[in-house]
Amino acid sequence: MNILADQLLEEYLASDLKSVRTHSRKLTDYYLEFEPVTLEDCFDEETMKLFIFARETSPKNVRAALSALYEFAKGKGYINRLELFPILEEETSGLNTKGRKGETSFIPRKYSLMNLYANDIPLYNDIEKKLVVRAYIALCLGAGYRPVDVENMKLSDYNRETNAVINPYKVMEKTNNISVSVVDYIKLIPPASTCIEEFWDYFWSNKQMEDKEAEKFIFSVSKTKPVPQVRIALKQMTKNMGLKMELAPRDLRANMLLHSLYNSNGASLPDLIRIFGNNSITLVNALENYYKGTEMNMIQSYDPAIENAEEDEESESKKKDYIIERIIRDTKKAILLKRLYNNTCQICGESIKVNYNKNYSECHHIKPLGKPHNGSDTWDNMLILCPNHHAMFDLGCIAIHPETGEVFQSENDTYTKIQNKIHIIEKEHKLNPKYIKYHWEIRFLPNIYPIKSSLSTQYYIV
Structure with missing residues (x-):
């Protein structure tokens, strides 16, 4: 049964x-x-x-x-x-x-994931092992597959002509009360597409199969399960990269998500949510690592010691202590405001459930901190948002109208209202009009550009 x-x-x-x-x-x-x-x-x-x-x-x-x-x-x-x-x-x-x-092992930002497509490790002296392992890695890094997705992938899930693989996550949105899949297929690009093409051409191109649904893409050709071979390959490659860490097959997807954010400076977040959903624990972990690193770099780059290199060591030490204290203070303020809104987005009202009793949200500064904006790290300059709306605010895609308080979205060289009012607990949280005006004039109006409203069924992951 x-x-x-x-x-x-x-x-x-x-x-x-x-x-x-x-x-x-x-x-x-x-x-x-x-x-x-x-x-x-x-x-x-x-x-x-x-x-x-x-x-x-x-x-x-x-x-x-x-x-x-x-x-x-x-x-x-x-x-x-x-x-x-x-x-x-x-x-x-x-x-x-x-x-x-x-725990997930994350590869630091300064290292390229292209190193995991290395072609020169001892394991690859066996051509079949090489093709299997590289195809496995390509599916994880190129399409965000988990190990279980690779194992369950069927031949019919791959289109050789378009170099696209099926999206196993089936994130759904409702259009006219009808649920549709946002992204059905993920199009592979080099080097991931090259690895899959080579694998297909070697193992499957000349074989006649009556029922492709019954044949598993990788596991049907492997004499032993690929996972142990992938572990060996990853161990050799991370060693060659000079990394003292153990990378497991399940870490590949998490690193793909994190480095997609790195490579796009966060701009890929809306697409990642559309593909994998906003309840993905792996995406949440990648986001936490991305924003943690980004905020730390931003605050450190604003170290006043850079402006006066002649100051003595004692003064420099005090400034470093100040930076550390500020990071701690920022975290406490954000946590308190998140508690006020119960980790719920002030735009859409959504909350990302991480597990049974934990939700995830992000704190957005309306007027950004650090140079050249120098925004204030206070509640009147903060919003609690879901990752999608956080990215849209950062990119200037949406903004609060400084006079009406309505939420607008840029569209086709103009902007349209998408919401009457942002949710505010007024007794405890008041926004400063000057920060709202700054974001509207400096971040939103100059960046008006067309935003696709139709659902796409094919995505590239870079």
């Missing part, structure tokens, strides 16, 4: 097993974060390890919850009764509450 992951969880939670009360919350968190569709998704080893070892609770307890669901599925006959739960209890023994083993 084939059932979906949601059905399995419903059956488990409705059962009279004693373990339900202990594990229900952890399993609900797991489903909210990773949204498994099939049982293969639900019990994917890489996905489960990511959840187990990156949690703030005990990895041992989280493993026990997933193991209980696994045994329940076996008892129902939904999976092979002889298969053992893939993550041994010994793997979680002796780890602290955060189990550092599963």
Whole structure:
């Protein structure tokens, strides 16, 4: 009997097993974060390890919850009764509450992800291993696939003529009360497209297949699972790059998202949300790393010591302390304002749910901090926004009218009203009119440009 992951969880939670009360919350968190569709998704080893070892609770307890669901599925006959739960209890023994083993490894901004397409590592002396590993990496870096997506990819999910692969995330929007897929296919560009073409031409171009739906794209040609070979390749490549870090296959997608933000100075965020959705835990983690690094660089570049290189070491030390204190103060102010709005966007009212009891939002400065704007780091210059509207404010795509308080969006060399008023808790949060006017005149009006209103079905990831 084939059932979906949601059905399995419903059956488990409705059962009279004693373990339900202990594990229900952890399993609900797991489903909210990773949204498994099939049982293969639900019990994917890489996905489960990511959840187990990156949690703030005990990895041992989280493993026990997933193991209980696994045994329940076996008892129902939904999976092979002889298969053992893939993550041994010994793997979680002796780890602290955060189990550092599963944290995402992010490649620093100064290193290019193009290094992961390297063609000269010892593993690649075997042509078939080379093609399989490079295709695997290309799908993760070029289309944002997770390991489970690569494993489940069918031959029919790739179009050789257009070099496009199916988008497995199916982010939906409603148009005229009809739900449609925002992005159906992701078009690959070099070097990712080259890796996939070479793989296809070697393994599949001359084979006659009656049912492409039944054939898996990569796993049908690999004698052993590709993941161990990918791990070996990544270890060799990061070593060649001079990085003292361990990069796992599941880290590839996270780094693709982060470096897409780096390479576009944040401008790619709306497209990433349209492709992967705003509830993706991996995208949220990438955003946190991107904005953390961006804000730190911005504040450090405004170090007054740069303006007067002749000042003594004691003075320079005091200024560095001031910068650190300012970063801490900024964080506290943003946190307090986020709490006031319950991490809800003041434009659209949406809130990104990271897990069962945690939501994510971003703090936007209407008049930017630092030179040349020198905006104030105070509540009257702050808005709490979702990542999409944060990016649109930063890019000058939307703005608050300085006289009416209405929200406008640039469109076809003009602007149109999209909202009557921004949500404001007036007793505690008042915006300064001079900051609103500054953003309108300096950031919004000079940057009016056409914005596509129709839904696109094909995207490039750069």
